């Protein structure tokens with residue numbers, strides 16, 4: 001019996017030995033993931049303990065580069081003894097935090113696997129724009145987009161990034177961002193989960209050694225990401241932007257790689273995308289150390305599909321409705337906006353119809369074909385409930401089947417703006433009497449809340465509540481939250 005077990009195990013053992021670096025990184029990721037960061041919204045104070053804990057370790061050098069406009073420290077973590085200087089900076093845009101999380105994962109990994117950086121000295125600036133991160137917004141405290149301040153250098157965050165690059169004369173730079181989740185890989189329905197760019201350094205978009213090396217590293221990273229997110233890589237537009245850091249870094253002689261973390265199915269906090277950052281950036285660092293990237297080609301870079309922006313969170317196809325005696329068939333594009341709480345630490349979703357018409361060139365993270373279904377605007381439950389508690393105890397699937405998509409409540413606490421239940425709430429104190437209008441509104445309206453029903457043979461089959469689908473026939477509730485109106 002033991003002999004047979006061994007025979008079974010042997011191929012497994014040799015398989016694990018044959019794993020490439022990226023496969024090892026991918027499969028052992030949970031061992032290195034920084035557990036204290038698990039959502040996109042975190043602040044300067046949340047990463048200070050992580051930086052402080054590195055300060056006590058010999059292999060790390062922590063440099064205070066300066067302060068943000070509002071006085072938050074901006075620090076650089078350096079490690080490695082090699083001659084090739086690699087500078088990575090994240091969250092130049094305060095609401096683009098995916099790579100900051102990945103940076104701390106990478107720091108956990110390299111403590112145990114120092115050989116990966118053999119010929120390198122790596123410098124990381126996590127959260128270059130802490131004032132923006134504090135309010136989860138793109139720009140800094142005076143409203144400047146730091147990525148348009150590379151020449152004028154009006155913000156301390158911009159100045160310290162430029163000075164750091166110059167003093168290091170960094171050979172390679174990683175400019176780490178997030179992009180809209182509505183980008184797709186051109187001519188496909190797949191999201192551009194990661195997009196790359198080797199920024200141009202002039203309007204002619206010439207390719208010199210500096211930019212060419214960035215392209216080769218990206219080609220190498222693309223091969224790796226394709227293994228874990230096939231078809232989900234895009235190439236960002238290389239229109240020269242004279243004011244941007246990536247473009248200028250390239251001009252100043254630092255081979256610069258822009259990474260944009262986009263969207264992924266069922267990954268609202270971008271934890272899988274963070275893992276892709278971790279695997280691909282560590283693989284890129286290894287390839288810079290070994291010069292492995294040199295075997296990748298410019299053609300491989302140029303064959304990455306371009307970024308396009310043709311995705312919605314939910315696409316409804318071939319919806320039929322009537323208005324003023326006319327019949328229409330349209331597609332709907334529906335997006336889920338994030339509405340934040342006051343301290344920018346949490347959010348709820350507001351689903352809106354953002355496009356109406358022929359959307360055959362567009363795609364959805366989720367798609368529902370409405371062909372053969374009857375479109376119905378939902379009704380408000382006729383009984384006014386006394387309080388939120390009474391609301392919580394309702395049978396929501398049953399109400400949806402009866403055609404109700406909202407419930408009126410009196411005595412609604414004003415701080416409650418949404419509900420995890422698949423039903424919208426009407427706060428009776430806020431009801432306004434609609435203006436008398438000789439022409440009624442269309443039942444389908446651009447910019448309106450995406451709440452409606454699709455019926456077949458008199459039965460409600462799909463309830464779309466706040467832009468999310470409740471599949472009533474399967475009793476599958478996909479509604480993240482309803483809203484209070």
Ligand SMILES: [Zn+2]
Pocket residue numbers: 092093096177178
């Ligand atoms: Zn950005």
